[in-house]
Amino acid sequence: MAKNDELVFGIHSVTALMERTPERFIEVWFLKGRDDERVTPLINLARQYGVSVQFMHRKALDEKSEGEQHQGVIARVKAAKMLTENDLSDIVENTLAKNELPFLLILDGVTDPHNLGACLRNADAAGVQAIVVPKDNAAKITATVRKVAVGAAETVPLVQVTNLARSMKALQEQGVWIIGTAGEATQSLYECKLQGPMALVMGAEGKGMRRLTRETCDELVKLPMAGSVSSLNVSVASGICLFEIVRQRLG
Incomplete structure (x- = not known):
């Protein structure tokens, strides 16, 4: 992962960030096989904004999240500008x-x-x-x-x-x-x-x-x-x- 990139975990966090600053998104990883009313709108939103969407097994997502609860959704985004x-x-x-x-x-x-x-x-x-x-x-x-x-x-x-x-x-x-x-x-x-x-x-x-x-x-x-x-x-x-x-x- 690039030095200035961040990982964002969870449906609420990823959705809120995508709705406000979709230009920061690089790619989103979803749990393979998960297709429900909470995740499907986020998949569609990511594709609407042209964000790369990938599907992974749980073990791969767990490794990326390093122990954090990810709810089957992890996004890689560009770091936000620091406010001073x-x-x-x-x-x-x-x-x-x-x-x-x-x-x-x-x-x-x-x-x-x-x-x-x-x-x-x-x-x-x-x-x-x-x-x-x-x-x-x-x-x-x-x-x-x-x-x-x-x-x-x-x-x-x-x-x-x-x-x-x-x-x-x-x-x-x-x-x-x-x-x-x-x-x-x-x-x-x-x-x-x-x-x-x-x-x-x-x-x-x-x-x-x-x-x-x-x-x-x-x-x-x-x-x-x-x-x-x-x-x-x-x-x-x-x-x-x-x-x-x-x-x-x-x-």
């Missing part, structure tokens, strides 16, 4: 130009691909316009992330920035209010007004946000924890926080 700080500024400007409120999710130190995939899925459902991560010490888009995200990796832009605190300050200059989640915060999520242009910052489970990230936030909130556990998985916590913002905006 300039793209983030454009996303906010374009959102404001459409008279919409910027709504971003910032992940600081989230390195587990399953958590990133779940956060992408949450972000898509909540209407987030982009997820922002540091370039280093953070999970990147991989086949595992795409599989967990169930298509959301193709709908929510992932922006990698060199300096997270600097990018947060640039967002603040564009009028975005930045809310950070921290266990030591004195204010509950449900006591905070969450209705304007906003970015929510989530740190890694256990470690939380880094010091400079925390200090750059405009406001810190916490989730009220009534039980014996001290923290929630970052994807669970992000879902709760994102939909509280959605609830307040709809109210």
